[in-house]
Amino acid sequence: MHRERIRLPSLMSKVMSAADAASLIKDGMTVGMSGFTRAGEAKAVPKALAERAKAHPLKISLMTGASLGNDLDKQLTEAGVLSRRMPFQVDNTLRKAINDGSVMFIDQHLSDTVEQLRNRQIKSVDIAVIECVAITEEGHLVLSTSVGNSASFAILAEQVIVEINLAQPLELEGLHDIYIPTYRPTRLPIPVLKADSRIGSQAVKIDPAKIVGIVISDQTDSPSTVLPADSETQAIAGHLVEFFKNEVRQNRLTNQLMPLQAGVGTIANAVMTGLIDSPFHGMAMYSEVLQDSTFDLFEAGKLDFASGCSMTLSERKHDAVYNNLEQYKPKLLLRPQEISNHPEVVRRLGIIGINTALEFDLYGNVNSTHVGGTRMMNGIGGSGDFARNAHLAIFVTKSIAKAGAISSVVPMVSHVDHTEHDVDILVTEQGLADLRGLAPRERARVIIDNCVHPAYREALNDYFRRACAIGGHTPHVLRDALSWHLNLEETGRMLSV
Amino acid sequence: MHRERIRLPSLMSKVMSAADAASLIKDGMTVGMSGFTRAGEAKAVPKALAERAKAHPLKISLMTGASLGNDLDKQLTEAGVLSRRMPFQVDNTLRKAINDGSVMFIDQHLSDTVEQLRNRQIKSVDIAVIECVAITEEGHLVLSTSVGNSASFAILAEQVIVEINLAQPLELEGLHDIYIPTYRPTRLPIPVLKADSRIGSQAVKIDPAKIVGIVISDQTDSPSTVLPADSETQAIAGHLVEFFKNEVRQNRLTNQLMPLQAGVGTIANAVMTGLIDSPFHGMAMYSEVLQDSTFDLFEAGKLDFASGCSMTLSERKHDAVYNNLEQYKPKLLLRPQEISNHPEVVRRLGIIGINTALEFDLYGNVNSTHVGGTRMMNGIGGSGDFARNAHLAIFVTKSIAKAGAISSVVPMVSHVDHTEHDVDILVTEQGLADLRGLAPRERARVIIDNCVHPAYREALNDYFRRACAIGGHTPHVLRDALSWHLNLEETGRMLSV
Known part of the structure; x- marks a missing residue:
């Protein structure tokens, strides 16, 4: 038996x-x-x-x-x-x-x-x-x-x-x-x-x-629950593809890019899918979870190799991959998560790390885990392993949530998982903020101008103006810094707009 | 010529x-x-x-x-x-x-x-x-x-x-x-x-x-401005020596410890000096700046080798070292800061990293840089390079500042440089909190019980109780989370006690 x-x-x-x-x-x-x-x-x-x-x-x-x-x-x-x-x-x-x-x-x-x-x-x-x-x-x-x-x-x-x-x-x-x-x-x-x-x-x-x-x-894995791309995740992907194209023009990347890591979930998966319609080819992944998009990229002839520590596929993709496993095997490797995420390897290879933020603030600090600074969603996962040592530490999110009741860009994040020192690029469907080499006041400017939803832009500009009037390397109005989160807790909306 | x-x-x-x-x-x-x-x-x-x-x-x-x-x-x-x-x-x-x-x-x-x-x-x-x-x-x-x-x-x-x-x-x-x-x-x-x-x-x-x-x-370096140890920095050193002894008893360290890194400044220097009167020997440093204490440890026969990226000595120590440079040279190495601080090497060697916090909070988040969340002191320096990848990430500070007007332990730090994920051990003159393997509510307990100055203990207990009553993985009373910093800004004291 x-x-x-x-x-x-x-x-x-x-x-x-x-x-x-x-x-x-x-x-x-x-x-x-x-x-x-x-x-x-x-x-x-x-x-x-x-x-x-x-x-x-x-x-x-x-x-x-x-x-x-x-x-x-x-x-x-x-x-x-x-x-x-x-x-x-x-x-x-x-x-x-x-x-x-x-x-x-x-x-x-x-x-x-x-x-x-x-x-x-x-x-x-x-x-x-x-x-x-x-x-x-x-x-x-x-x-x-x-x-x-x-x-x-x-x-x-x-x-x-x-x-x-x-x-x-x-x-x-x-x-x-x-x-x-x-x-x-x-x-x-x-x-x-x-x-x-x-x-x-x-x-x-x-x-x-x-x-x-x-x-x-004798029981299968649960299928992944990744949602299909929507216009906003497609916009995020579009901004990133344009950014990568410019990095190639500036001789900071080649058309192979650098080994890609993508966080788990709908947005990161959509961003990877967005690379199908791009000029990039001969790419590699050095990531944590290999998702549907990994195999979509293989099929599109864009990806040469994918290293991860697990494979999580949707029902749609499961049979297509498992019925052709022998064909995919030479292009795949599953490693211990200690190695797939190891700071030593991530820094050596120069990963492009793409992870999802719950919210980020004017200065580029990222909250990946805590709603309202207190309630745990999932956990930091591998995002810190990758972001700290990446060639490019990219965080993506939609600019608003709950039909606009929540802005993902806030004056001060209610919990910090990734500090300003570890975040290079922020992307929402509104646009992309390139924070490299910028001081906090400069970061605030590009984040407000590029990433914030229009419904929240003037309020953030107003906060930033008042904060700069007080001064400081990282200007804040301490009394109001968490007020958007408080409003949300008490009224269900960050702003009464 | x-x-x-x-x-x-x-x-x-x-x-x-x-x-x-x-x-x-x-x-x-x-x-x-x-x-x-x-x-x-x-x-x-x-x-x-x-x-x-x-x-x-x-x-x-x-x-x-x-x-x-x-x-x-x-x-x-x-x-x-x-x-x-x-x-x-x-x-x-x-x-x-x-x-x-x-x-x-x-x-x-x-x-x-x-x-x-x-x-x-x-x-x-x-x-x-x-x-x-x-x-x-x-x-x-x-x-x-x-x-x-x-x-x-x-x-x-x-x-x-x-x-x-x-x-x-x-x-x-x-x-x-x-x-x-x-x-x-x-x-x-x-x-x-x-x-x-x-x-x-x-x-x-x-x-x-x-x-x-x-x-x-033809001009010498400025002498270091490190102050001599006082009773509080000695107490911090004492708590750490006891902790290391226990790690040896638990078979997690040997009497050689692991390569030591110490941040710049009075407290970290005092902690290193505290190792002179300890049972540890045959130690090595893999650090950033080699300070007076490095040479004191050499002289005490405790230290075998020190690797850094710079040497900064006080007037007291300068002549003693420079007049005997040939004797010290076989035990010293100066590397590029990229290598002295490299995540790959820090993780491989298993550094014990000892750095100074400006303040830390109930849950072990550390602020190294910003007074009142806004005003830059110096910069994060190498503390993040070391803490993230250390075998033991230790942060030290005195429990109060400005004659008690400021508590270094607060409900929520006003700026985060090192997240809860990266901090193992916190030490003040009051005692030592070992956060390894603890959830946020457990961390708060050991931090309040061990690190907080008695003048602030009841106020922090009160905050923590009220926060737990609201709930959350990392409980906070969002309205009061930064109130100590606000009080300080407005009244010159964190609490009117």
Whole structure:
């Protein structure tokens, strides 16, 4: 049974039900699960764990790569299983629990989690639950649609539960490049020199004696929920393509651009799709999540190679890619998120990083996470890993939200995830602000003139004028700096216009 | 004349007066000058430039490594020479001009400036003015007490003016390790594997035909203005030593610790001095500025090696070090600031980064630069380069300032330079908060309990309680979040206690 999936015969005896495997997870444990942006998460064991907790309550600390699919964070939250969660999530039920303070959420740069684990700076992983397509003859793990933090979780955990997911094709084998940085103080450079550098092994090397349970599952990843481009996301893409063209004219880029990274979600995906109708070609991606747009760019003949740490596709795209996996495989690589997002590699390659802002301010500080300065949306994700070290740190957003009740450009952001020092380019459907080499007062001018929605432009100009009259390197009217957020909280609109 | 200082005979004809050299700097030029933290700045030419501008006004963009000594920023500001200035400064007169908006100041991570220059993302350097102890037989530049950005300025500039400073001993030759990252897209790893890795050349390799003027000067660096330790800085050092001891007990550090970085100034210097009376030994520094404490640690037999990008000593320490330079030289290395601060190297080595905060908030966000959210003090300097990628990102400050009118711990910082994601440890004379692996509400608890001055503790507890009652992952009472800063602005005190 499943001989091609479990190739080390001595492990056959470890096959068990999801419920039995879930019972190996004890109250108070720290659990490291596979899964990154709804791809490759362990599916059967967390579901069984949520079931079990209804009758036999228990609490765990849960670490993943990033977000889980199949409503697992919802089910685990509703079952009261989560006491702590890191480093990222996107689930509505869990989000509520985080914001009411019942789940302690640690919002981290996604390259940092396993670095902290390896250095024993956060509580160690007791048990890892990892989705795989196969276990090799050596007992090594062949991961599925995401690498995320799975390799380090499996290597550092005391015990490992493997979910062999029959719904994930065996053809995924060979797609992974597993490299773990050596230990300090004798750590060596990470040898990624280009987006397509292969530096590691195809499977995660662990001692098979650590495998305490194998569960056979058969459930697909949740499809991505990316929305199709609209006129505003197309306008954002258009501004960026024009900007890149000018960078080529100025000899700061070639028509290959530099390796591209795009954040998860509708806007970033639309921006990447916008590169189909551009003069650029022979491009590469060195990114986190490979989305629909990656494969659209392959099909358009624009993209030569894509490196990521997970693959998250829509229903539309899923079959087209999976039915042609052998054709795509030579152009794809999935790495640990520590490597896909590593500051060393991002700076060396000179990434063009395109990420989504929740809001930004007059001076180019970006809020990626907190609504009204308090309520967590998802988490910073990899945006900080990329923006700080990128050749170009680009943030995109629509200029207004909620039918104009909210301006995405504000006097002062209510929470800072990316400081003015780390932000080069801001883009809304209104236009693009190039902040490179500008002082704060100059940044405010180009942001107001290029990015703000017309309904808010005069109010921001007025704030900026009053702030400059008071003075300061970064002028603010402290009494009014957060007033737009206060108005929103109290009246449902940032301005009574 | 000066044959041992100017060893390429054909360059002798380039020797000229400072005034003649200054006349090579034209209105509108971008000028790259040597100098980092009042060490190794070009001294005669900027002084002559300020003189000339009194009679013949001109404006330049001035880039340096970091701050200049000998009141040069003051003189250049008063003469109206500076239209733009980057990436760091500490001068009172220039600070006023920055804050009234008459000088455009670009506050950058100190590893970033030459990366942006190399990629032509900021205006290129027209002329470099570099202090040297000598020019070699090949016409290469032997720098003095700082490397800073001097190497890249000289390499990238069209023209180079060299100041040969006779007051800087020739024995400095051999102390420098000049390595410039290769160009993308074929950039290679930076081969620093340990604090003492020597990876480059002793002199800056340029085409001597670019040298358009040589000025002989004879003026020492300004002494550092670091104050002696007081009971509060000693208490901060004491808390950190206890913390490190516990890290050793927990097997997260050895008695060698990890390579240390300490920010410039009195508190960081006092913390380093505090390591003299500690069980740690065989330590190394991989830092920016080597201060008095570096040499105190050498003398105490605690430190094996120190890598930096400049040396800034007090009058007390200057003679002791310079009279024994040959003894110290095997234990010292001065690198370009791009390398001393490089994210790749900082992450690889696992630096312990100790930097000074102006203020921090309940959740661990740090303001390093802006008083009242608006007025620039100095600049972020290298603190971001180190904190983001450190093994331990530590920020230190006294819990109160201005005789208690100001609390350094506030509900919400008025400006963010280091986000909650990048801050591991906060220390005041009151105690130490270990934020690793904690969610925001947990961080607030340990910060209030450990770092806040007793006079402000109840007020912060009250704010935190009211914020938690409203809810949110990072609870805030938005209406009151900046009220302490407003009170300070309006009444001279943060609280009327």
